[in-house]
Amino acid sequence: MDLTTPLILVNLKTYSESMGEKAVKLAKIAEEVTRETGICVALAPQFSDIHRVASASEVPIFAQHVDPVTPGRGTGSILVEAVVEAGAVGTLLNHSERQLGLALIEASLARAKEVELKVCICSNNQAVSGAAAALGPDFIAVEPPELIGTGIPVSKTQPEVVTATVETIQNINPVVIPLCGAGISTGEDVAAALKLGTQGVLLASGVTKAKDPKKILLDMATHAK
Amino acid sequence: MDLTTPLILVNLKTYSESMGEKAVKLAKIAEEVTRETGICVALAPQFSDIHRVASASEVPIFAQHVDPVTPGRGTGSILVEAVVEAGAVGTLLNHSERQLGLALIEASLARAKEVELKVCICSNNQAVSGAAAALGPDFIAVEPPELIGTGIPVSKTQPEVVTATVETIQNINPVVIPLCGAGISTGEDVAAALKLGTQGVLLASGVTKAKDPKKILLDMATHAK
Amino acid sequence: MDLTTPLILVNLKTYSESMGEKAVKLAKIAEEVTRETGICVALAPQFSDIHRVASASEVPIFAQHVDPVTPGRGTGSILVEAVVEAGAVGTLLNHSERQLGLALIEASLARAKEVELKVCICSNNQAVSGAAAALGPDFIAVEPPELIGTGIPVSKTQPEVVTATVETIQNINPVVIPLCGAGISTGEDVAAALKLGTQGVLLASGVTKAKDPKKILLDMATHAK
Amino acid sequence: MDLTTPLILVNLKTYSESMGEKAVKLAKIAEEVTRETGICVALAPQFSDIHRVASASEVPIFAQHVDPVTPGRGTGSILVEAVVEAGAVGTLLNHSERQLGLALIEASLARAKEVELKVCICSNNQAVSGAAAALGPDFIAVEPPELIGTGIPVSKTQPEVVTATVETIQNINPVVIPLCGAGISTGEDVAAALKLGTQGVLLASGVTKAKDPKKILLDMATHAK
Numbered sequence A, B, C, D: 001m002d003l004t005t006p007l008i009l010v011n012l013k014t015y016s017e018s019m020g021e022k023a024v025k026l027a028k029i030a031e032e033v034t035r036e037t038g039i040c041v042a043l044a045p046q047f048s049d050i051h052r053v054a055s056a057s058e059v060p061i062f063a064q065h066v067d068p069v070t071p072g073r074g075t076g077s078i079l080v081e082a083v084v085e086a087g088a089v090g091t092l093l094n095h096s097e098r099q100l101g102l103a104l105i106e107a108s109l110a111r112a113k114e115v116e117l118k119v120c121i122c123s124n125n126q127a128v129s130g131a132a133a134a135l136g137p138d139f140i141a142v143e144p145p146e147l148i149g150t151g152i153p154v155s156k157t158q159p160e161v162v163t164a165t166v167e168t169i170q171n172i173n174p175v176v177i178p179l180c181g182a183g184i185s186t187g188e189d190v191a192a193a194l195k196l197g198t199q200g201v202l203l204a205s206g207v208t209k210a211k212d213p214k215k216i217l218l219d220m221a222t223h224a225k
Helices: A021-037 A047-056 A080-086 A102-114 A126-135 A159-172 A187-195 A213-224 B021-037 B047-056 B080-086 B102-114 B126-135 B159-172 B187-195 B213-224 C021-037 C047-056 C080-086 C102-114 C126-135 C159-172 C187-195 C213-224 D021-037 D047-056 D080-086 D102-114 D126-135 D159-172 D187-195 D213-224
Strands: A007-011 A040-044 A090-093 A118-123 A139-142 A177-181 A200-203 B007-011 B040-044 B090-093 B118-123 B139-142 B177-181 B200-203 C007-011 C040-044 C090-093 C118-123 C139-142 C177-181 C200-203 D007-011 D040-044 D090-093 D118-123 D139-142 D177-181 D200-203
Touching: A007 A139, A007 A177, A007 A213, A021 A040, A021 A047, A021 A213, A040 A090, A047 A080, A047 B047, A047 B080, A080 A102, A080 B047, A090 A102, A102 A118, A102 A126, A102 D102, A102 D126, A118 A126, A126 A139, A126 A159, A126 D102, A126 D126, A139 A159, A159 A177, A187 A200, A187 A213, B007 B139, B007 B177, B007 B213, B021 B040, B021 B047, B021 B213, B040 B090, B047 B080, B080 B102, B090 B102, B102 B118, B102 B126, B102 C102, B102 C126, B118 B126, B126 B139, B126 B159, B126 C102, B126 C126, B139 B159, B159 B177, B187 B200, B187 B213, C007 C139, C007 C177, C007 C213, C021 C040, C021 C047, C021 C213, C040 C090, C047 C080, C047 D047, C047 D080, C080 C102, C080 D047, C090 C102, C102 C118, C102 C126, C118 C126, C126 C139, C126 C159, C139 C159, C159 C177, C187 C200, C187 C213, D007 D139, D007 D177, D007 D213, D021 D040, D021 D047, D021 D213, D040 D090, D047 D080, D080 D102, D090 D102, D102 D118, D102 D126, D118 D126, D126 D139, D126 D159, D139 D159, D159 D177, D187 D200, D187 D213
Parallel strands: A007 A040, A007 A200, A090 A118, A118 A139, A139 A177, A177 A200, B007 B040, B007 B200, B090 B118, B118 B139, B139 B177, B177 B200, C007 C040, C007 C200, C090 C118, C118 C139, C139 C177, C177 C200, D007 D040, D007 D200, D090 D118, D118 D139, D139 D177, D177 D200
Antiparallel strands: none
């Protein structure tokens, strides 16, 4: 399945509800939702689940992080070639739970481009989004850290943050696709995010901890049309 | 296969020669060597290869690193439950290419114990080995960083470093198993390491970049008897 | 004034109440308390205040941190020679607000010894204290992070943590001097800490934010006799 | 003395040749050069030397780094209020020897603006310079890390890097002042840097390790006119 917009990108983090076989199950649900709605649902599982999930489903898979290392040394590092070989088509970078040095972001992005891995840089505010845009990633997801995991959607409570961020990104680098993160948990939140100029959402617990993830994802995909 | 001593622990790092299907192939070779010699050969592949390698072979698998996070948040982190679920029985910690804060090592070790994941703390010298021993890991691998990847075995060029480290570890915590790292590339190096009081070796390029890994591993296992 | 035990070591952190001229004033108060009671009160001001405070008073001065760099490169790093030249006689290392890699602690300690700078490693629990003891610093201050800044003294609420830590330190390295940190704010807290086998206290807000620091310090010093 | 352009900004790093009283002496030399030529020479001494140097001379003083902490906790951190109180008017940020997370750079810059501390973000290449420009610092110094400390001036060997970086900065944020770093050691290097569109230089060993720093600084200042 192609990585298209509007995009619903689900970060599985380290939730036990979305690990191992449960990640595979969630991927199959995501696949169904995409088939039924035509809206792209992508997943970012843990590193150790990438190959398993990518082998069992056709949804686009993101790594949660990559390092700027080249093959060889780098014990414990995430090599871009390895995540591509395991089946990923993209990666998050600089998530608020895995913040990176500015020069490391630039170097990791350059490595990712070498292997045609799409990159979504996460940013915590408008200024950081502008800096990220200057680096030329494929996506930027703005997520005010204080809203992550709260279920309080930035698209509703701080719409001006989203609008200003989208504008900053477009001024600096109009090919970068803005996503809206932090607190997204319903189809309405997704619709609000798209109205503010973003082309998708990055979310986590809203789906991973849902009793019925398919219902939530269908609601989101329907509102994204 | 059980994790026994003397132990030959092969760190696959991010070598392209030991990634993906090549990691699986190497695991099968390791399995053969263990069957033929009775000496335990364990592998530490990249995170994204753990499940694939563990599914395809019976050799003990180590992660290259884990984080002290609990399930939930921690995007891009290595959860101990995830590496266990993928099939690992142990993990490296504090490799010289992935150095960790003292308190993080202690916390990661505590997390690993919760899920019965064996831990090999890597240390760069005698003093650090003593500190690591006080934390109570299963293994400590001493690797003078300047020798890593050189093919110059610490067991031959700095035998006194190995001897002193083994003694320090035993004084502080006699149940910890000392391993010898850095520059190990032949059966003779392994024999020298064991004579100095270690109970195994941690190595990487000596096997991963070898033209005939089976020949090298057989040589090492034979010398470890 | 000599650095003696029992020791009252006051970490000025980045409190505005103990910065610049206010740090000098506090040092003069500490000096008076030492003269009047014979108990050593030492201060750990911000780096930019070390020279000023050391020039204006005779109390022993600690840096709050040092890096393992040697003279030369290392922009923004804290060189041990620089803090000694500015007038410090000791340094904190690995404070919970400035945690360090295990190998960096060992390397920084080695650098400090080269210039005869006393080192107090901060630790968050018993296990980490044991590891720190193996490295051979002059002091170890145990501070459960959850109590730092609370005014809830570890010596009262978790006396068993302090006792066990003192024992661990003595078993591994009996020349290391244990200090008690976290939540110390009264003379009684100091007395309790000493009864548990420590030879002094590391504290911060209890003094820096006190209305009458001299009164508090006198109370502490009196209880330390 | 005012902080004006063209600017010669000398990073004293942790060189023993420019520490303590030697930093004061260098500041007096810088002061003389400014008086004689009208060209601003600013110094970035070690933290523990800021107050001493600022008290003894009138040259603009930069810190080598600041942290985004607010007054209070933050043991071992560099508080912007503290460096201002000690006499600094500016700070380096993200030097290649002290690289910072993207979000930390943005937060530190915001803190610096609160206390009117000028900020010079260091960058290692054109892309990172663009990202830095989006954050809105006062200065950006581009320094290819492989040339730092070599005496091989980027302005001569990679003039196209400097030109492209200046252009990128101006496109994204024209009020940011570009400086040229890495390998600057003569007046000619300074002249070359200014011709390429920068408004000054950031250098270190070229002055700190010079036998006759005044002669070098005079040569640089003369070529900067």
